[in-house]
Amino acid sequence: MTLAEKAYLSLRNDIVRGDLKPGGALKMADLSARYDMGFSPLREALSRLQGERLVISESLRGFRVSELSLAEFEDALRTRLVIETEALRLSLRLGGDDWAAQLVAATYALKLQAERSGGDIWELETRHHAFHRALLSACGSRWMLDFFEQLYMATDRYRLPVLVGGAGGGGRDLVAEHAALADAALARDETLANRLLVQHYEATAATIRARHGA
Template sequence: MTLAEKAYDALRHDIIRGAFAPESPLRLADLSERYGMGFSPLREALNRLQAERLVTAESLRGFRVAPLSLDELHDAIALRIQIESEALRSAIRLGDDAWAAGIVSALYALTLQAGRTGAQADIWALEARHHAFHRALLVACNSPWTLEFFERLYAATERYRIPVLLAATRPAGRDVQAEHKALAEATLDRDAGKAVVVLREHYLRTAEDIERAIPAQDGDALPAKAAV
């Protein structure tokens, strides 16, 4: 892994987990001290994150963490539903036994981690397995572009989900793992119509949970999370 790749991974991780407040400046000198890297790999990482809409850049003002808003959240989730619904239909049509086994394995790993408590309740292990499960559903769609868009949109919505998870907020009256199981079962049954409906409802419930957990301020702006 190159220094630029290490810088990208570290910055991306910190932005998504809310270590930097939305719209806060990302000064190269500060980042160099934080990560122990030179300006060149950090600048390359920031340009890459800008392309992913996690960072913004303005002439003479440098880089900043991209803002958060409910409008952006709903836009990203709507687009995820649209793209992933088509990808899921294609994966159901094209997927083989190895693809199906991958879904079963990813669901088992996710359910296992979700049920852990205490020292084993690692939020980052849970998030990694959550990502792996949703990707496993789509990986047989036979479209690298679609999977790239999945990754970008997943990261966009992850910025909203992670602070809620870190705050240990639990949606009342919702069994998220049961939703994952229902989604996997409909997919493995090759019932594309049902799978797409379950996927859509799953994402819309997540949007509702986030909106309740992070109340809007001034219309559509979300409150900034203090840097840690």
């Protein structure tokens, strides 16, 4: 992994998790000390994050973490549903035994972590991302998977504070939701799988809207 890639992943994770606060200035000297690396890989990482709308650049003022906005979340969610429902259809049509085995493994790993008492919430999030990536991984489109990654992070900025605050479930059985989605996908039921995917995201969106007073 290059220094620029390491800088990008570190910055992106800290922005998505809220360790770098929305609207906060991203001063090069501070970032260099925080991540123990030079300015060049950090600038490259910040430019990449700007393209993903996680960072904004202000003339004469440098970089800043993008603000949170319910309108921005709704836009990202609508776009995510367009991309992922089509990617899921393709994955169900094109996915072979390797894809199915990967999805089964990701589902089981997510279930194990979700059911662990006092488990690491960030390990849970890692496995949650792996599940949704596995679901779409056989779509045959690098563009779709790249958009999936960008939109996953864009919406996770809103979901993670709810998860960390302990309100992520809202009375839902999230293990059962993911298991049902995996079962529908493995049965190659495109209609049911896509309906469950949309319901899954809309249920989370309802919690986020309530948190933001919508």
